[in-house]
Each structure stands twice: as structure tokens, then as C-alpha cells.
Amino acid sequence: MQSCHKSLLGSGTSRGDFAKKIVDLEIKERSLKRFGEELQTKTPKRLKEDKDDEAKDDEPTKNKKKETVTGTETPINPVPVAMKTPSVATYKIIKQGEKGVYQIVREDGTDIVYINFGAMMKSISRDDLTELYRIVMNRYGMDGPEDKLEKGFWKCLRIMFEEPLSTDFIWSEIGQQKIISWRYYDTCRVHCLNLESMDVYMLSDRKYPLSAEVCQTMLKMKLLDGKMNEDCYRLLKMMEKQAGIRK
Template identity: 50%
Template sequence: MTQSQLRIYMSNYLKNQGTWKLSQLKKLKFEEIKEEFEKLVKQIDTFVPINIEATKAQLKRYGEELQTEISKKQRIDDKDVSDTEEKVGKSPQGDSETDKEESVEAMNPTPLDTKSNIVANWKIFQQGERSIYQIIRANGADTVYMSFGAMLKDFTREDLIELYRLVMQKYGTNRPEDAYDRVLWSDLRTMFDPPLNEDAIWSLPLQQKMISWRYYDKCAVHCLTLEACNIYMLADRKYPLSKDACQVMLKMKLLDGKMNEVCYKLLKMIEKQAGVKK
């Protein structure tokens, strides 16, 4: 493959991944495009799911879907480059490098990429006494949330898993120095890491007044709000909540609970932990 053809291939791949626009790539030198291409491929190749038992199945499924999507795009890109070479070879006047790229743009409109809006980064900043969450997607879009709870209303479980993966990739088990990142890190670890009975957080429901118990349907997470903090939990996972705490939760009732299988199983699980016999 010639340098010109390779440039077309890499530009097309970067464009379809949602990281660059063709108009931006035209302004870059070949070496710069190659560097961005290799950087993206490395990110994909080095993706390793977090080894947490409770999320292993979801992460494995996510990885398989991502690899399938990449393979599909690879086949599409290879076909487009092959078709472009054939059309360029038959041109009586000979196309310039820019014309070739524009030809690829016309022949290969950006496909609907279900992974283009994957969570790619996050930022947390203070506005008054509030922590503002900015979520940046791989396609360049970003959304600002006034609270973690507001973010969960909009997040899918896949979004939540990806955010957890990114936070753990950056911090691991090392407690972040930044107070805002530390709260996010703690909330995500409470949800995804194997819960321990001796963790101090599980004694808080009996030490503080319980304010509310809320369910987030889109990501299947429930939140127990106490006087001084929130405890976020995955709806399909059992946590070491005490019998007394579960009894109080059931008396408060589950806010925004949906009549679906996941929510129903959550209520049954809490009833069992509370010792309710039916």
C-alpha cells in the first residue's frame, strides 16, 4: 500500500471512530495522522477489563461487543480503500490526494456507531457548594451534571462500568488526593468492588438518619441517602446491609421504583435481608 493509500485508510478509520473529522485530518501531515492512528489502535489493543467478580460478565460482554464493532469497521475500511484504488486507477485525469480523500468521504458516509458515545473522560469542579460532573464522550460531546444522582438518571449500566474502568485505571486502590475525585472513586468502589462486612460504610445506616431510598432505572442502581452521605449500590448485587437497616428501607419505600424484573428482585432481596416472611 502506498503512502497516499495508507493516509486514506488511516484517515477513514479515525473519522469512523468519531475521534476526528475529515476536514481536520486534511490539515495534518502524514506522520501526524499515523501517530494519531497508532495511538487509537494502542488504546483498543491494551483494553483490559477490571477483574471484579460482580462485573466480570458485563465487562466481558462489553469487550466482545467492542471487538466485534472494530472488526466490522475494519472490514468496511478495507473494502472502501480497495474500491477507492480501483476508481482512482480508472480515472483518466488522475486524482490528487485531496480528491481521493473526498472520494472516500462520499463513498463511505459515517456509519451509525453505537460505541461512538462511550464515556472517554470525566472532570469534576466546584460551583458554590456543589460538585459539578462533566462527562466527555468519545465523539467529543460532553454533558454537565449537577450531582452524581443526576448523572445516574442519564447513565446506562455500560456508561457506569466504563466510568468505573476509567477511574480505576487512573487511581486503582490509591486514594485520590483531590476531594471531588475521592468522592467519585469511593462511590464507584462501593458499587463495584467486593463488599466487606468490616467496611465502615455499612455501619452508617444505623448511625445516621435515613432520608430516602431511590432507584435509578436506566443503570439499575439504588441509593440510600443518609444525613451526611449517599450509598450507591447495584440493584442486582447483595451488600452487607444489616437486618435493621433493610427494615427501615422497606418502611420508607423505594422512590422511582419501576415495575420490572430487576426492581422486583431488588425488593425481594432487601425483604429477605430484613427477615420479612411471606
Template identity: 35%
Template structure:
């Protein structure tokens, strides 16, 4: 009798264990289904948002563009059809209150640019990323004493590693936009405000407020010619303006 009772108890425990495992598996399956449903819903929402932005047709986007040739920059630019050797170093040359940027390439050739904008117009994205790696490796988190080195490092760091808590983002939000220009050779656009400027990568979101973006769009994007990059940037700005 005692053994029969024990057997029944063990059988009951086995049934309970099986039941617990079954419930656990059911919960896991339900969790996975819920996760799949959530991801599916998120994808649908993202596609919907993308479609809403794409609904801004080319005619409307063209209204946000200003085609303006900058002859001085165009003359100074390097033809990008033939890829030049990689940038391996740079030097800054001070001339009065201005600084010139000299980029040195692996074959020993170099070119001097009279401004950051001209330099960005004369290089491509690969060159720009190489320059950032060199500058970052050289200085890291060191506090720079040289004003011109600090400006170059600051411009590149804002582009590639924006700190949303830095003073520059707080400062610029209240300033009037005077110029918004696309430099498509390096995939950069820059905004000039009353008292400062900022360079940004075309495909990246930055902590700009809807008011600042509205001011940029009202000012219109200045570019040398219409291309897909113009529309890519404008669509991103419109989407970010709407808080999406």
C-alpha cells in the same frame, strides 16, 4: 514347597491389593453420591427460599413502592433509546461547594451533570462500568487528596468493590433512612441517611443489617415508574432482611 508358599503369599497380597482398590473405589463412589446428594439438597433449599420470596405477591410489593416523578432529573437525562459512543474520560468541575461531572465520549461529545444522581439517571450500566474502569485505572489504591475526586472514587468503589470492613458500613447502620430511590437506567439504587448516602447496584448484596433494610422498606422505594427492576430489588431486600 517354598515356591508354593511364596506363590500363595503373592496371591494373598494381590487379593489384599484388589480388596483395597475395591474399597477405595467404593469410598470414592460413596463420596461422589454424598456430594451429589448435598448439591441436590442445596438446590432444593435455594429453590424453596426463592419460592418463599416469590410468594410475596405484586400487591404486597406495590405497598413498598412510591411512584414519584423527578422532573428536574428527567429533563437532564439523555434518551437511552439510541446508544451513545462509549465514555473514554471525565472531568470534575468545582462550583462553590458543589461539583459537576463531565463525561466525555469517544466521538468527542460530552455532557455535564450537576450531581451524581443526575449523572446516573443519564447513563446506562455499560456507561457506568466504563466510568468505573477509567477511575480505577487512574487512581488504583492511591490516596486521593482532592476531595471531589475522593468522593467520586469512593461512591464507585462502594458500588463495585464494597469493603465490608470499611468505616462507611459501620457508620451507616445506625442512621435514619431519609430517602431510598431506584435509578433504573443505570441499575442503581441509593439510600440517603441523616449524614451520608450510599449507591448500590440493584442485583448485588451489600452488608446491610436487617434493621437497616427494615428501615428502607418502611421508608418505601421511590421510583419513576413500576417495572421488573423494582420487584427484583424489593424481592432481594426482603430475602436479605430474612437472613437468606
């Protein structure tokens, strides 16, 4: 110890300076010891939290940008996914004097009212039309309803979807009446013959027992609202074939 004191004292060092150095060394030793004890008593959880905090501070800006752009977590402004329109749940014919309006109710509770059958054809889809036919037939069957307005609705759908043999009552009448107009509805892919006393709605991709004379008259008329899409083009070709027109 005495030799150690001598080395610390050195040449030209007073005893007062030597004593001060001894005190400084003891203070440093106690500080180091206390720091070591704090490290040993710090829990792994606390060490992990400290490490995570440091990692967040040092996290590159590009990583933070990636979270909002790629949407790996919850995006700030999520874009809603397009959803299919809910299917038809039911319908109701609301009487207004001798006529009626059609109320179509969807599965989500929303509804829309059409002033007549033709107005409904302008916006309804083929899938919705098919579902309406199923609902009507489940409700009334082959006998049909007694109510006049309901029976007219039931008849229109039967003509469109059933085999022609089950709807013979209509085809013989078409040739005996004057055709006022011929109209096409692209949303549901339906065409309609407007006659003097009735309207006949038909699916554009189904062949019906129309006479060659009726088909020729139809082709001479302008197909109203007939947008020349692929379905409309096939309809015209089918009418030409039924009319006996070869090109």
C-alpha cells in the same frame, strides 16, 4: 439478358416504362449494398450500445420500481441505522466553590454536564457507569485521589463495584444514621440510600452487608422513582430476604 428484358417489359409495356423500371432496380440494389456495408463496419461495442438503449426503452415499469423499493442499489431516501451511543472516554469534575459538576466526555467528542452524582444516575447507563469505574481506578488505584471532590467520586464507585470487605468503612456507618429516603434509578439499575450526612449508591443486582434492621426500614419507606420492572421487583425480593421477611 434479352429474355429477361422481355419478361420485365411484358405485353403492353413501352420501352420508356421499361427503362424507368431498370433505373429503379439499380437504385434499390445500390441502397441494399450500402446498408450491408454499414452493418459490416459497425463495431460490436456500438451494436451493444444500440441494444442496451432499446432494452432501456422497453424495460418494464415494475423493474424500475423494484430498484427504489428493495434498495438493491442506492436508495433515494436511505433510513439511518440505529447506532449504539459512544462509550465514555473520560470525565472531569469542574469545581464550583465547595461543590462540583461532573462532565462526561464520550469517544466521539460529545459531552454532557451533570450538577451532581444523583443527576448523573438518572440518565447514565450501566455500561457507562462500569466504564467510569474502570477509568477512575486506572487513574487513582486503591489509594485514591487527594482532592476532596475526586475522592468522593472515587468512593461512590468503589462502594458500588468492589467487594464489601474492601469498603467496610461505610457499612458500619449506615446503621448509625437516619435514612432520609430510598431511591431507584432504572437507567443504570442502581438504588441509593440518602442518609443524614451521605448518600450510598448500590447496584440493584448485588447483595451488600446491610443489617436486617436497615433493610426493614428501607422496605417500610416508599421506593422513590421505583418503576415496577423486573429488576426493581428482584431488588425488593432481595431486601425482604435480607430483612428476614418471609412471604
